[in-house]
Amino acid sequence: MQFARMVRIMAVAVPAAAGGAPAVAQIVNPVASPVRLQPHRAVYDVVLDETGPAMSISSISGRVVYELMGSTCEGYAQNMRFVTETTTTEGQVNTTDLRTSSWEDATSRRMRFSSSTYGNDQLAEQTQGTATKSDAPAKLADKPAAPPAPTAKISEAGPGAHQSLNIDVSKPARKSAQIGEPVYFPIDHSVAMIRTAKAGSRVFSGNLYDGSEGGEKYYFTAAVIGDASAKDELKAVPKLSGDAAKLDGLRSWPVAIAYFKPETRHFDQLPLYEMYFRFHENGITSNLLIDHGDYRLKGELKELTLLDQSPCK
Incomplete structure (x- = not known):
């Protein structure tokens, strides 16, 4: 399900990026760089942008519907559905329907995740579970103890000082697993990357866990952040319906992010794939491009609806 994995990264970790340092991501002062994500519903049209001669795919077309709901005090929920039609060079047409949902608590310490993949209307893969950050080291990890992770809201928390992740x-089928390193969940990964951009930093890196690949794997991410667009230069995304005008006046940054297996984080290995996009300071993403080496997918933001923040009680 390599293609489904890429789609999940685009739509669920789309507001996420990272890059540049060791395994524990850089944390920027939250007071100096506050971040507030905008709940929204976004629709992206996806097409095959480029393919290599070794690939047996002649076309890919599809649509992503992504929804972010919640607040910094209640946590955030993400829902995504991506339906795509792939045509091979021999003329065979296959339909893939990927549905994912996740919820992260307000402290970025716990996440629920669920995903289902259908191929030609038949359930092909399903994953559901929870992940909880722990201050205790993983059972098999030979690492010195770290101080307890501070309690903070999503807008302030990075991966924290936790030492492991219990899955x-x-x-x-029921099973348990552990990751013996600090990780970002998708929302705090997004927030930390925006905070880094707002602080003027050009690189950011960290481990990302989103519950994909059977719920047991994580990825090292490394990103380079470009110059922010000046407010007087910003215009609504062309041909975008809905609340397009509300993107005017918001800062945004071009981001290039690479996804690595954790054991190849030393940058002397090729990434699994790379992703390019424009990241707006309220967490909305546009101008998507996923480069898998053998082929590239392009995603264009077509519809945008801003949703209300969940009230803090």
Whole structure:
């Protein structure tokens, strides 16, 4: 399900990026760089942008519907559905329907995740579970103890000083796993990257866990952040319907992010794939491009609806 993995990264970790340092991501002063994500519903049209001669794909077209809901005090929920049609060079047409949802608590310490993949209307893969950050080292990890992770809201928290991640998968079968390193969940990964951009830093890096790949794997991410667009230069995304005008006046940055297997984080290995996009300071993403080496996918933001923040009680 390599293609499905790329789609998930685009739509669920789309507001996420990182790059440049060791395994523990850089944390920028949250007071100096506050971040408030805008709940929204976004629709992206996806097409095959480029393919290499070794690939047996002649076309890919599809649509992503992504929804972000919640607030910094209640946590955030993400829902995504991506339906795509792939045509091979032999003329065979296959339909893929990927549905994912996740929720992160307000302290970025716990996440629920669920995903289902359908191929030609048949359920092909399903994952469901929870992940909880722990101050205790992983059972097999030979690492010195770290101080307890501070309690903070999503807008202030990075991966924290936790030492491990405890994973409990309930579907397709019950199993448990541990990751012996600090990780970002998708929302705090997004917030930390925007905070870094607002602070004027050009690079950011960290481990990302989103519950994909059976819920047991994580990825090292490394990103380079370009210059912010000046407010007087910004215009609404062309041909965008809905609340397009509300993007006017917001800063945004071009971002290039690479995804590595954790063991190849030393940058002397090629990434699994790379992603390019424009990241707006409220967490909305546009101008997507995923480069898998053998082929590239392009995603264009077509519809945008801003949603209300969940009230803090």
